[in-house]
Amino acid sequence: MCPRTKEQNELIRIKRREQILDVAARSYFRTGGSFDIRDVAREAGLGYGTVYHYYPNRHLLIEDVLDSGFERCEQVSAEWVDISGSSPDDRQLLMYCKALLRLWQSDARAYLVYKMAAEHYAGLPEKERHHAKIRFMERLYVPLQLIARCEDDSVDHMLAVLVGCCGLYYYAGNSGLDIDRIARLAIQAITKEYEHDHIKEQA
Incomplete structure (x- = not known):
């Protein structure tokens, strides 16, 4: 041999x-x-x-899990920022939400990046937590605000829907994700927020 x-x-x-x-x-x-x-x-x-x-040790392992997850999420984010260009619309945002869900469904590491972001990376040591929060904000959150055309925290509501629904797939053992439905629910989280603010301004 x-x-x-x-x-x-x-x-x-x-x-x-x-x-x-x-x-x-x-x-x-x-x-x-x-x-x-x-x-x-x-x-x-x-x-x-x-x-x-x-x-x-597990800390080095989690660090590499997150790093590889970040790399995959950043690649998707960069691609969609390029696609959306200077005039993003709701259709592109919907497609981006679907792309995120498909990525998360196929890649637990990518989902973990957003899941831990929702928890402010609380399970990490302080130095790594600070680095992860900055990386998420600069490379994933701000680009998403550009795609969504939102400068406020309404993107948080959209991500909460996406992360929460995808969590059912990983935590509850659901056989699959209804990607179309979840993406539309996530978009509604932004549009409802916009409608609410618009009504308040007119009142």
Whole structure:
């Protein structure tokens, strides 16, 4: 049997790391972030020593889970900011909401970024929490405000709908997401807010 090449070993390393990160993200939902390395190893079907080789403690593991989740979310955000250009409309915002939901449904790490943002990244050490909050605000929240054409906190209501409904998929074990319906509900959270403010201004 021929020994593996350097390239083959690197592919195996990347595949294992991705497997560990995916399992860790899902373990976070199941345990509320209280999982340990043994839990991840058992669920991933890997030896404890193998997982420990990559991540000797859960804090490093969660840090990498979030970092990779941020990268995927930022890619989607950047693409939609480019698409929306200087004249975004409600249809583009609806499509963006659907794109987010599809990403979250297929990628627990990406969803975890927004789920933890809703909790102000409370489970992280202070330094990492501060960094995550700034990264979320600058690279995900502000671009979303541009797409939504909102400078107030009405985007928070939209995200609350999206994050909450997607949470049913991860926490309650729902078989799937009604992406069209959830996206429309999220848009209504912004339009209702706008209508309410508009009525107050006229009163």
